[in-house]
Amino acid sequence: MVVWQVYSWRLPRRPLLCVYMSSSIIELRNVSKTYSTAAGDFTALINVNMTINAGEFLGVVGKSGAGKSTLLNMINGVDQLTSGEVIVNAGNENISIHKMSEDERAFWRGRKMGVVYQSFQLLPMLTLVENITLPMDLSDNFKPRESKERAMQLLQLMELEEHANKLPAFISGGQQQRVAIARALANDPPILVADEPTGSLDSITADHIFEVFEHLVNDQGKTIVMVTHDVSLMNRFSRSLTIADGELLSEAEPDSKSDKRRKK
Template sequence: MVLIKAQKITKDYQTEDVVVHALQDVDFEIEPASFVSFVGPSGSGKTTILNLIGCLDKPSAGNLRIADTDVIGLERKESAAFRGKHLGFIFQDFNLIPVLTVYENIEYPLIMVQNIAPQERKERISRLLAAVDMTDQGQKYPHQISGGQKQRVAIARALVTNPALVLADEPTANLDSQTAYAVIGLMKKMRDDFGTTFIFSTHDTKIVGEAEVIFRLEDGRLTAKETKEGTKP
């Protein structure tokens, strides 16, 4: 069974004078409950590929299917609905909503995106707050917690809708190495506990080692796929 299937994905950006080939003929498949990393130097196409998988952008050519859906053909509203149902996002800068508490930030997608009943909301948030070890921080606002804690809240928010896939673009870039390892460890634990596929991009070679499937990118081309056999649950 395949969660994501990408065939001959190409993404070009037209600047004033030249066409920039951000991705060229990229093929890959990702299975459910994988812990995947796209790695490569700056400008290699990591963020572009995450944006395409996240239905935030569309390829110039190629096919992309996620959870048996041809996401390239989705309209704007359909894309938003697809993201709300199947995807979770973790951002480099955490991107929590500053006027909402930790609890409310995690609750946000359940109310504004999925319209989940209050009792179920409460249960899911309590479970995730406990899972990311933030139970006693629920009433704090984002500016009252540390960077590592913010990223844990972001992980909880990404998982609260029970998505099939969580995308994290450089999730540890703004964290010190100890916190970065803790966050990656937490993501892996969440994958183990909830069976969610995690895909993250990084240029940190130490963090890359934590991934079970590694796609190496260079100048917009997929140059290698490495797997750690036996580490998948």
């Protein structure tokens, strides 16, 4: 995409990517998550241990119900784990996500982690540029004029600048997802987590989203964790892991475990 060569200089690039490649940016230690439901407790994640390295594009692949969204919600602090530890080392600070309150996690996430969902989740009554400006204005990281300028730069990066003043309903699904990625990048977080971001897109549009992610990892030094049920996407990641029935399989292990999760 030619536009990246033109505009990517405007956004901060991280030098010495190779140095980042081997250092751990997120570590999960014995993470378990049990949901309490009317029908009893259900353990959706069982003793997950994983290390995510800075600068990698990690894919976590698993069937529907395997625990992918639960895993992402432990990493980004949207939900609280039942036991274990999640440690994020972004910006020279080791943060223990599991020790934070919900408000602290939300504040931390706003600065350090961008989140992308399958359903885009743009605010329908705001224009595209306003959707991207909002997280910057909420975080106070940028002055209002800077945030508008940066939102326009991000829209240019996504090749959507001519649509800046449209409402989300007036652009395609693939374009909405690119706006959602631009919004996730608004506060320049080092990490993006994406929950089935191509799940509702056709294969050509999905391919375009992958190109965007690959650019962000290779040229902007971002770390991306993406979960998907689509096994055919496995070779698009720099590394992929498989999750089945709430357990992370070893990197070579096929998805053939029986369901060990407990329903009490």
